Amino acid sequence: MESFGTYVKLTVDESIKVGYNSILIFVIVSSFMGAVTTLQTAYNLISPFIPSYVISLVVRDMTILELAPTIMAIVYAGKVGSNIAGELGTMRITEQIDALEVMGINATSYLVLPKIIASLIMYPLLVILAGYLSLLGGYLTAVLTGVMTEYDYIYGIRYDFVEFNVKFALIKAFTFGFLIAAISAYKGFYTKGGALEVGQSSTAAVTNSCIAILVADFLLAKLLL
Amino acid sequence: MIEVNHISKSFDGKQVLFDINCQFKKGQTNLIIGASGTGKSVLLKCIVGLLQPDEGYVAYDGRDFTNGNRNSRINIRRKIGMLFQGGALFDSKNIEENVMFPLNILTKMPLGEKLDRVNFCLQRVELENVNKKMPSELSGGMRKRVGIARAIANSSQYLFCDEPNSGLDPQTSITIDNLIREITVEYDITTVVVTHDMNSVMEIGDYVAFIHVGKLLWEGSNDQITDSNVKELEDFIFANKLMRKIRKKVS
Numbered sequence: 001m002e003s004f005g006t007y008v009k010l011t012v013d014e015s016i017k018v019g020y021n022s023i024l025i026f027v028i029v030s031s032f033m034g035a036v037t038t039l040q041t042a043y044n045l046i047s048p049f050i051p052s053y054v055i056s057l058v059v060r061d062m063t064i065l066e067l068a069p070t071i072m073a074i075v076y077a078g079k080v081g082s083n084i085a086g087e088l089g090t091m092r093i094t095e096q097i098d099a100l101e102v103m104g105i106n107a108t109s110y111l112v113l114p115k116i117i118a119s120l121i122m123y124p125l126l127v128i129l130a131g132y133l134s135l136l137g138g139y140l141t142a143v144l145t146g147v148m149t150e151y152d153y154i155y156g157i158r159y160d161f162v163e164f165n166v167k168f169a170l171i172k173a174f175t176f177g178f179l180i181a182a183i184s185a186y187k188g189f190y191t192k193g194g195a196l197e198v199g200q201s202s203t204a205a206v207t208n209s210c211i212a213i214l215v216a217d218f219l220l221a222k223l224l225l
Numbered sequence: 226m227i228e229v230n231h232i233s234k235s236f237d238g239k240q241v242l243f244d245i246n247c248q249f250k251k252g253q254t255n256l257i258i259g260a261s262g263t264g265k266s267v268l269l270k271c272i273v274g275l276l277q278p279d280e281g282y283v284a285y286d287g288r289d290f291t292n293g294n295r296n297s298r299i300n301i302r303r304k305i306g307m308l309f310q311g312g313a314l315f316d317s318k319n320i321e322e323n324v325m326f327p328l329n330i331l332t333k334m335p336l337g338e339k340l341d342r343v344n345f346c347l348q349r350v351e352l353e354n355v356n357k358k359m360p361s362e363l364s365g366g367m368r369k370r371v372g373i374a375r376a377i378a379n380s381s382q383y384l385f386c387d388e389p390n391s392g393l394d395p396q397t398s399i400t401i402d403n404l405i406r407e408i409t410v411e412y413d414i415t416t417v418v419v420t421h422d423m424n425s426v427m428e429i430g431d432y433v434a435f436i437h438v439g440k441l442l443w444e445g446s447n448d449q450i451t452d453s454n455v456k457e458l459e460d461f462i463f464a465n466k467l468m469r470k471i472r473k474k475v476s
Contacts, residue, residue: 002330095313102273102385103327104302 010114019122030130034137056156069172077209081184085205088188089198123177231281253431306376312368314360
């Protein structure tokens, strides 16, 4: 049995790979997501009967309930899922997994478990970051383009805030983090053939992860809201 | 000693190995030879436990490996070193980390001791100043040597080599063959090599098992191989033009 310390080190390494290395793409996508959502909501709510703080209220709820956990999960599946499947698929076809097994190492737990744990830890943190940055992107857009005042934006963000929505977003984040890592690892680990099949495994990992995310999103919304 | 007892294996209803029986003795280089697609690598995978045979079992020094429980299998596996066809070095680790890998996972040696062992193993396979290089920076022959260094790092008692000469020039092949033989004798280990290279057979084949279409057709030493009177083996040995010419001249 490999030592506990070995798994801790592997999990830290994987956390850096799946989490830290995803920060840039999350910063870019979530900031623009918040900015565009603010502009489009403002565009659709031009009416003297609707107070302008409703724009940021809508942006807040969309961000917390759907954009940060679900849309970012699609981005995460594309970046991390394809990477996991590609890495494990290449290890399989170049006999690196066989080499581990011959040494008496449980290749499944050695290679897959740290990736799943890292994803379970890092994806919710990335979702929290994405949520903040989305709201910040919306704020900057609102203020800089003049679609609403700074006061209205902050007022709308705070107005009728439901704490459970944050918990719901984190439940979704844990679920999606697990699904993406597990599906991608499975597709990569059981790759057969050569370079072509590694590419197919990566594609299948992303496609299947996206479908699983959408189904899980629906089920969680139905069960928990 | 490794005993292969009545091993049969099939894939999707197609039988690949038929009742294979042989013994690989300690301190000698044992070769499994045969043409491509005859089941040599499948037999090797059954021996090291990467594939489960349909029938029969493999015993390491009298202990049933195939039907043993998880712990006994792991204990035996930790005494196995294997050189894979492509080297199977871990791409994300440098050479030092690759050779140190079994020591990191399977032992509690202090770092200094592990580094000494890594340097010793790399020197043993005649590689120096490559510790910090990545596998992609090495030639095919060097990668195979690193593979051997990794295989012996944990003082393995059983060494398996899957086509150690594939993709190598004749001179490098001889170097690798000699290295395998020297290590076998020096550390008194049981070595099993899968190959279809006749040069290897003549150089290091203390014991040779010839597999043809999944059946063990002949076994003996490299000195006896030309007198086998097995047509399939003779066809295999004298497959190339040079060997046919030599045979013609001799006869």
